[in-house]
Amino acid sequence: MSLNTSDSRQIDLALAGLDARRSVPPKQLGEPAPDPDTLLRMLQSAVRVPDHGKRVPFRFLSFRGEARHAFGERLAARSRERDPDASEAVFEKDRSRFSHAPLVVAVIGRFGPDEKIPESERFSTASCVCFALLQAAQALGFAGIWLTGWLAYDEQVDRWLGLAEHERVVGYIHIGTPKLEAPERERPDARELLSEWKPA
Numbered sequence: 505m506s507l508n509t510s511d512s513r514q515i516d517l518a519l520a521g522l523d524a525r526r527s528v529p530p531k532q533l534g535e536p537a538p539d540p541d542t543l544l545r546m547l548q549s550a551v552r553v554p555d556h557g558k559r560v561p562f563r564f565l566s567f568r569g570e571a572r573h574a575f576g577e578r579l580a581a582r583s584r585e586r587d588p589d590a591s592e593a594v595f596e597k598d599r600s601r602f603s604h605a606p607l608v609v610a611v612i613g614r615f616g617p618d619e620k621i622p623e624s625e626r627f628s629t630a631s632c633v634c635f636a637l638l639q640a641a642q643a644l645g646f647a648g649i650w651l652t653g654w655l656a657y658d659e660q661v662d663r664w665l666g667l668a669e670h671e672r673v674v675g676y677i678h679i680g681t682p683k684l685e686a687p688e689r690e691r692p693d694a695r696e697l698l699s700e701w702k703p704a
Contacts, residue, residue, distance in 0.1 A: 533680030
């Protein structure tokens with residue numbers, strides 16, 4: 505049953521979840537995180553994305569507890585290998601990347617050869633999963649942010665994650681309970697972005 509689209513209040517209520525979406529920096533994400541069962545339920549909603557050819561071009565890898573700090577130590581060491589002349593502040597930033605939010609979920613894209621579905625479409629599907637997971641987190645009272653950074657494009661990090669030849673990180677989704685209400689920022693005006701095609 506469709507909504508009464510002449511009733512703006514009904515429309516606003518229906519779209520409130522999307523309208524309220526915010527990114528919350530990892531430093532502002534604390535305990536609790538979704539427990540394993542809740543995370544699985546969130547992922548079950550997040551996988552309901554457009555997927556041309558039903559390829560399921562994604563999988564998940566979660567980081568909790570001490571594993572987050574151990575991964576951070578590896579990132580700091582790798583950061584030093586990549587740029588030995590960088591400041592200690594840079595290495596410390598990399599060391600603590602996964603230590604703030606109590607849960608980090610890596611969304612890993614799977615992009616092997618495919619004669620029918622272009623990689624760009626499969627990447628779009630995996631990207632939709634990242635956004636849908638953020639929406640699922642917020643719907644349950646959590647918050648999160650989608651990050652990448654150099655570690656999403658580094659071959660050594662890929663090996664630590666156990667990525668196969670045709671896999672790569674699409675996003676690291678940091679999830680937790682917000683410590684404060686994220687401020688709204690300026691958003692694009694859809695009226696300035698929409699045009700209607702008409703035949704010449």
